[in-house]
Structures are given as C-alpha cells and as structure tokens.
Amino acid sequence: MAFSPIPYGRKQPQDRGANIKIILKEHAYLVPIILVFAFLVVVYLGSFAWRKQLERQNLDIQTQKETILALSNTPSTRTVRSFARRVQNLEKIIDNRKLPSVLFSEFENSIHNNTLVRRFTLNANTSVLTLDGAVPNFEILGQQFVIWNERSDFVATVELKNFAKTSEGQIDFSADITIKDGYLK
Amino acid sequence: MDNKNTIYTTLVAALLFFIWFFVWPSIQLLSDFNRELKNSREDLVLLETAKDQLQQESELFASISASDKQLVELAAPLSQDRTGLINLLNDLAGNNGLVVDSMSIAEETAAARRASTDALASMSVTLSLEGAYNSLKVFVDALEQSLRVFEIESVDIAASQDEDLAQFIVRVKAYYAK
Numbered sequence: 001m002a003f004s005p006i007p008y009g010r011k012q013p014q015d016r017g018a019n020i021k022i023i024l025k026e027h028a029y030l031v032p033i034i035l036v037f038a039f040l041v042v043v044y045l046g047s048f049a050w051r052k053q054l055e056r057q058n059l060d061i062q063t064q065k066e067t068i069l070a071l072s073n074t075p076s077t078r079t080v081r082s083f084a085r086r087v088q089n090l091e092k093i094i095d096n097r098k099l100p101s102v103l104f105s106e107f108e109n110s111i112h113n114n115t116l117v118r119r120f121t122l123n124a125n126t127s128v129l130t131l132d133g134a135v136p137n138f139e140i141l142g143q144q145f146v147i148w149n150e151r152s153d154f155v156a157t158v159e160l161k162n163f164a165k166t167s168e169g170q171i172d173f174s175a176d177i178t179i180k181d182g183y184l185k
Numbered sequence: 186m187d188n189k190n191t192i193y194t195t196l197v198a199a200l201l202f203f204i205w206f207f208v209w210p211s212i213q214l215l216s217d218f219n220r221e222l223k224n225s226r227e228d229l230v231l232l233e234t235a236k237d238q239l240q241q242e243s244e245l246f247a248s249i250s251a252s253d254k255q256l257v258e259l260a261a262p263l264s265q266d267r268t269g270l271i272n273l274l275n276d277l278a279g280n281n282g283l284v285v286d287s288m289s290i291a292e293e294t295a296a297a298r299r300a301s302t303d304a305l306a307s308m309s310v311t312l313s314l315e316g317a318y319n320s321l322k323v324f325v326d327a328l329e330q331s332l333r334v335f336e337i338e339s340v341d342i343a344a345s346q347d348e349d350l351a352q353f354i355v356r357v358k359a360y361y362a363k
Contacts, residue, residue, distance in 0.1 A: 054219065068236050090261055093305070098337065121342075125339075
C-alpha cells in the first residue's frame, strides 16, 4: 500500500490552555500543598538573606565594641578612671565617716559636777560610748542617768551595766551610751 | 485514586522533610542570631554609656587644676607612704601637745583587699598617746581636718595617776590607692 510522506487530512487542533486546565483540574487537590511548599521555599531562601544581614549588623556592633574597648584601655583613660574612682571613694568615705570631735563638748556638759569619769571608750563604728566612772552616792548616780536619759541631745539609749559600792563609800559604775544616729556627722 | 493518594502522601512527606531539615533549623539559627544580636546591642549600649561617662570624666579631669590633683594625692596617696603617715600623725600629736608612746599599723588582709571593688585600700593605725584631755580634743579635731583623710574608728581615754594627764588610744583608718 502506497503512502504519502506528507501528512494529510485535517489536523486536530491542540488546545494547550485546555490541557493545562484539565491537568490543574485533575490535580486541584495538590494546589494547597504546593502553595505551602512555595511559601516555605520563599521563607527558607529569605532566611539566608536575613541571616546575612544579621551577621553584618553583628559584625558592625563587634567593631564598635572593640573600638570603644580600645579607647577605654589607653594609659590616659586608665589614669582618668583611676583618679575618678579614687575621688568617688574619697567622697563616699568623707560623707560617711563619723566625727567624734562633735561629741566632746556635749558629753562634758552632760557630766554631773560630782561624777568622775575614769574611762571613756568611744567606738565610732558602732556609735557606742562605754564609760567607767564613780559617783559619791546613789542619788548622784540617779541624777547622772536622768541627765543622760532626758537632757542630753546625743544620747539614744543608756544602759547601766553594773555598779558597786567601794570600800571608800563611793559608787563605781559602768555604762553603755548609744549615740543617736547621725549625731557624729 | 491510588495514584492521587500516592502523589499527595509523597508531597506531604517531602514538605515535612523540608520543614524539619531545612526550614526549622534555619528559623532556629535566625532566632539564635537575633538573640546574639540583642545581647550585643545591650553590651554596646552599656559600653556607649561607659564611653560617655569616660568622656565626661576626661573633660572633668582636664579641667582640674594641678593643685587640686595634688590634694587628692594627699588625701589618698598612690602608695601606702607609711613614713609620711607616721611623720604626719607624729606631727599632729606633737603640735597639739600630745606625746606619742607607740604607734602600730595594720594593713587590710590581702583577701579583703582583693574582695573589695573600691579603688582605695586602708590601713588601721593605733596610736597610744599621753597628754591633757584638751590636747586630745584638738588632736581629734586636727585628724578630722587633715588633708590626708582619716576615719577615726575609736577613741579611748583613761585617767592616769597625774591629774592633768591621761592616756589615750586612738585608732584611725588611713587610705591609699590600690
């Protein structure tokens, strides 16, 4: 049978758009998953770009930090810092230190004419003044404690630690006086 | 129908694989980077503040006169300067009518010095003195006014046989730069 090498007859029109439509229609159930996949690919690729940007920012910050650290470690800045810290410490010490000199005259005024103070021990850290003394009799001892308790600005509390009558007839006593907060400033 | 299911299952598995091995690690990495960056930024803010403070201190330091700097040197010298300290206390006592019987200096322990973040270390000086009570008052006042900073820790006054004289023990703290 003879045949013609040239195609003949009416060609079937190929409707590409229709084919794609058919394919899409057939695989429509895959569309959501493909969209999710595409979104995740974008996120994944975007994360590379973002990471690069973060790395660059971090590098910039590291450079700035190193510059500042280098600046703060020069001999002149070390001198300044050391001087500043010394001044700050001195200021704190001077502000907080106790000044026992303010106590003397007030303490002298608080001593009864007939009281003899044998020992005066002031602990400035605890603000406690420990006294050893003698009075001629219990009446004077009572008056002395009234003066300290009621008429002395520097006294916060007075504690009579002990007292005893001596062979000479006088009363030896020892007492702790707590000085008011802020008085020794 | 089977073919559809196979394709669907394969795609979902591929998606999960992609999420688990690519997307999630990438998000974790980003989160780590972000945290690191946040910490770095906070460090930078602190450093910037320190730098500003340092700049202010440098300007202040430059504006302080040499004589004022000398005052700080006197208040808390760069070294212990024990000789200077002993001479100064001896002079203060002598100038105010007191006789120094003895003087002892105790340093802070090395551990205490290391533990403290202060720029100054201290020495405790115990002075045993003899003289009149009024002289002690002036001496204590002089210690408080001294250019070398002293912190009086305790004052002990004890009567002696001689009515005009008394024994005194004064403990003071003196400072020097570490």
